Amino acid sequence: MRRGGSITTRLITVLTLCAGIIIGLGMLLDYRLSRDELLGRLQRESDDTVRAAIIDMENWLDSIESATLLLARVLQQREYSQEGLQQMLRDVVEVNGAIFGATIALAQPPDAQGRSLGFAPYYYRHNGKLAYADLAVAENNYQQQKWYTDTVAAGKPLWVEPYFDETGGRVLMTTFAVPVYRTDATGTRFLYAVLTADVALTELHHYLQRLRLGGNGFGVLLSRNGIVLSSRNPANVMRHFSDAIIEDTNKATLQEMFAAALSGEVITRQHQCAHVPGRCVMRLGLLEPTGWPVGVIYSEDEMTAPLRAFELKIALTSLLTLLLLAISVAIVTRRLTRPLTALAQASDRIAQGDLDAPLPQAQGDDEVARLIQSFGAMKKDLKSYITDLEAATARRSRLQGELGAAREIQMAMLPHGGMANEQDETYGLWARVAPARSVGGDLYSYYRRDRFLFIAVGDVSDKGIPAAMFMARAISLIQQLAVTAADPAAAMNRLNDVLTSGNDNCMFVTLFMGLLNLDSLELRFSSAGHTAPSLARGHGVTSLAQESGPALGLAPDQVFPVNSVQLRAGDRLAMFTDGIDEAFNLQDEMFGIDRFNQALLASRALPITEAGDSLFDILGAFAGERPQSDDICLLLLDICPGAEADLHASERFALGPRLTKRVESWLLEELAQRQLPHKLLGDLKLLTEEIVSNVDKYACLPAGASIEISLQATAERIEIEVRDAGIAFDPLTGARRAELGATIEEADVGGLGLHLITALSDRQSYRREDGCNILRITKLLQRAPG
Numbered sequence: 001m002r003r004g005g006s007i008t009t010r011l012i013t014v015l016t017l018c019a020g021i022i023i024g025l026g027m028l029l030d031y032r033l034s035r036d037e038l039l040g041r042l043q044r045e046s047d048d049t050v051r052a053a054i055i056d057m058e059n060w061l062d063s064i065e066s067a068t069l070l071l072a073r074v075l076q077q078r079e080y081s082q083e084g085l086q087q088m089l090r091d092v093v094e095v096n097g098a099i100f101g102a103t104i105a106l107a108q109p110p111d112a113q114g115r116s117l118g119f120a121p122y123y124y125r126h127n128g129k130l131a132y133a134d135l136a137v138a139e140n141n142y143q144q145q146k147w148y149t150d151t152v153a154a155g156k157p158l159w160v161e162p163y164f165d166e167t168g169g170r171v172l173m174t175t176f177a178v179p180v181y182r183t184d185a186t187g188t189r190f191l192y193a194v195l196t197a198d199v200a201l202t203e204l205h206h207y208l209q210r211l212r213l214g215g216n217g218f219g220v221l222l223s224r225n226g227i228v229l230s231s232r233n234p235a236n237v238m239r240h241f242s243d244a245i246i247e248d249t250n251k252a253t254l255q256e257m258f259a260a261a262l263s264g265e266v267i268t269r270q271h272q273c274a275h276v277p278g279r280c281v282m283r284l285g286l287l288e289p290t291g292w293p294v295g296v297i298y299s300e301d302e303m304t305a306p307l308r309a310f311e312l313k314i315a316l317t318s319l320l321t322l323l324l325l326a327i328s329v330a331i332v333t334r335r336l337t338r339p340l341t342a343l344a345q346a347s348d349r350i351a352q353g354d355l356d357a358p359l360p361q362a363q364g365d366d367e368v369a370r371l372i373q374s375f376g377a378m379k380k381d382l383k384s385y386i387t388d389l390e391a392a393t394a395r396r397s398r399l400q401g402e403l404g405a406a407r408e409i410q411m412a413m414l415p416h417g418g419m420a421n422e423q424d425e426t427y428g429l430w431a432r433v434a435p436a437r438s439v440g441g442d443l444y445s446y447y448r449r450d451r452f453l454f455i456a457v458g459d460v461s462d463k464g465i466p467a468a469m470f471m472a473r474a475i476s477l478i479q480q481l482a483v484t485a486a487d488p489a490a491a492m493n494r495l496n497d498v499l500t501s502g503n504d505n506c507m508f509v510t511l512f513m514g515l516l517n518l519d520s521l522e523l524r525f526s527s528a529g530h531t532a533p534s535l536a537r538g539h540g541v542t543s544l545a546q547e548s549g550p551a552l553g554l555a556p557d558q559v560f561p562v563n564s565v566q567l568r569a570g571d572r573l574a575m576f577t578d579g580i581d582e583a584f585n586l587q588d589e590m591f592g593i594d595r596f597n598q599a600l601l602a603s604r605a606l607p608i609t610e611a612g613d614s615l616f617d618i619l620g621a622f623a624g625e626r627p628q629s630d631d632i633c634l635l636l637l638d639i640c641p642g643a644e645a646d647l648h649a650s651e652r653f654a655l656g657p658r659l660t661k662r663v664e665s666w667l668l669e670e671l672a673q674r675q676l677p678h679k680l681l682g683d684l685k686l687l688t689e690e691i692v693s694n695v696d697k698y699a700c701l702p703a704g705a706s707i708e709i710s711l712q713a714t715a716e717r718i719e720i721e722v723r724d725a726g727i728a729f730d731p732l733t734g735a736r737r738a739e740l741g742a743t744i745e746e747a748d749v750g751g752l753g754l755h756l757i758t759a760l761s762d763r764q765s766y767r768r769e770d771g772c773n774i775l776r777i778t779k780l781l782q783r784a785p786g
Contacts, residue, residue, distance in 0.1 A: 016326040068197040072178040101198040140167040151177035172201040205230040217298030261293035428638035440631035441467025447482035454482040458511040459577040470507040488526040492560040499553035508553040521567040526560040536572040541597040579632035647713035699726025
């Protein structure tokens with residue numbers, strides 16, 4: 001069953017998807033470019049709209065300021081009667097339609113009778129006509145109005161913050177006020193009057209209606225103090241923008257825009273629209289004559305609606321184009337892939353084993369025709385290859401069977417089939433061989449003869465069948481030598497001569513051969529180019545120092561030095577081939593002797609069988625997925641804790657500071673493995689300290705001289721011999737014993753020492769030999785009865 005559909009279906013699908021992706025990317029790119037262009041044009045349009053509206057408002061306000069300033073200069077230079085001032089004021093308001101109302105408020109004190117509070121006629125427009133109000137009456141009192149007090153305090157022309165006029169016009173308005181100053185006969189400048197021109201906020205709102213972008217755009221005007229002068233919502237007029245929250249814009253954003261606009265900057269921000277879906281754009285600038293921020297708010301989605309409508313038309317057109325393209329691709333693809341479909345059906349039959357399945361006819365000389373021809377040639381070659389493969393498989397099966405039999409034969413030549421585990425009262429032994437291939441060249445052997453244990457571990461050069469054949473020859477000779485070998489060096493020499501004979505392929509073997517005395521625990525061994533064993537003792541592991549001879553099988557009459565090591569109860573000796581220390585991981589790091597010694601120390605507390613398995617597991621974890629490249633052989637030898645050998649040790653000690661402490665440390669270290677009672681160790685320490693101290697003090701030895709101490713320990717006794725080259729003196733006869741019962745103050749020092757030696761030891765002897773005093777003391781561990 002074919003998965004994933006035919007090639008025809010996949011071609012149609014892939015080509016259609018590619019075309020759809022290309023068309024979609026083109027539409028997306030066109031939309032992005034068109035949108036950016038539209039938004040840029042909208043930005044420029046909004047800038048132009050705001051700028052035009054600001055210019056118109058500035059011209060309109062300039063006309064008001066110019067008329068007011070002109071009248072102020074006239075009042076500053078000429079004197080008029082009150083009737084003249086009233087007539088001139090009426091003419092200015094009537095002629096200048098931009099002015100809602102105006103007043104000339106003279107800066108004069110009230111009369112003595114309090115009937116008049118000054119002079120301030122006020123003309124304003126009401127229902128299309130001019131109306132009059134007197135601002136000097138008590139209820140209006142113009143000298144207390146902010147447009148008057150703020151102007152007098154500023155001393156210059158200014159636009160007053162918007163307010164509701166309750167004294168005359170009774171509308172929301174803002175005022176342009178100009179202080180008029182004159183100079184008296186003494187040259188002193190004084191305030192003559194305050195001239196005002198009022199503008200109704202409805203007029204400002206009318207101008208702002210031009211700031212419209214789209215159906216929902218509108219303008220906004222703020223005072224210098226943030227009071228809303230004009231907005232879409234009439235309820236926000238005369239409220240501070242922070243309370244009005246124009247279009248639900250964030251307060252912090254409005255505050256930022258307001259501060260920027262007051263500094264003369266034109267600033268733009270986006271926010272979520274409150275009156276229409278989508279985002280809105282707010283642009284804010286400064287109205288120069290008044291210093292008021294003015295701006296426009298419009299919907300970005302509303303402005304881009306024509307673009308979306310256009311893109312929808314393009315999308316529908318593209319879908320229709322894609323459909324027609326898919327139909328065309330399907331027709332052409334099916335025609336081109338018909339021979340491939342037939343070829344695929346034939347290949348299915350061939351895959352099922354029908355090599356006689358017919359192929360489609362190759363028509364023309366295109367790629368499909370050449371493919372059919374090549375497929376026919378391949379079918380012919382495949383039939384021939386399968387025939388040859390069947391024959392080769394049969395031969396390989398026979399070879400695998402032979403290699404399996406060879407492996408079984410090779411493992412049978414090793415003690416316990418390559419997996420040895422033997423326990424004795426003196427020792428424990430564990431060994432294992434792991435060939436890198438079906439058969440290999442690593443070997444081990446051991447044989448116990450009376451109170452001697454023969455051990456051998458070897459590694460034949462190369463791997464596979466040649467190494468296995470040479471290994472079979474070597475292990476047969478080794479096992480013959482194990483029965484009679486008394487000297488590892490002689491046995492190694494004899495084995496080398498035999499292996500050299502007839503070795504035309506120059507095969508060789510590295511070999512460790514040792515003979516362990518189970519009574520003394522002395523291991524005498526020889527090495528033929530083999531890796532030194534590792535000894536685990538106490539809390540450490542060391543590689544044994546050895547003198548080695550050449551590998552076996554290369555040249556006759558070679559010399560193989562004999563090495564010796566004194567083993568102790570609790571020791572563990574590891575003998576191994578280079579397949580362990582030269583194992584590599586995926587990072588080409590070598591396992592190495594140090595890492596093996598660390599692993600041997602880590603498994604020190606485990607039984608010998610678990611320790612051997614643990615070492616193989618650690619080596620396998622290190623190599624990881626890297627295949628084994630060399631044969632591996634490991635043999636562990638444990639000396640049981642209860643096994644004790646006769647001890648023979650001697651040491652020379654130079655005279656000097658801490659002599660007795662140095663002798664005591666050496667004595668305890670040598671006796672540490674014999675598990676002696678604490679009292680016996682204390683007696684031996686006391687005896688040794690007394691003898692060494694007397695020699696140091698009374699033997700009259702020259703500076704730089706030394707004494708020699710020998711120690712022999714068996715299961716029955718411990719003997720300590722002290723040799724010095726001092727003056728001749730027999731302490732056993734020449735020293736006077738302390739009288740029995742005498743106090744320490746009454747006894748001679750020498751007498752106390754002799755008494756201590758004879759009391760704590762079982763036998764004492766002295767002799768003078770080769771100019772040396774020799775004192776031997778014996779401590780029996782088991783006294784004979786009687």
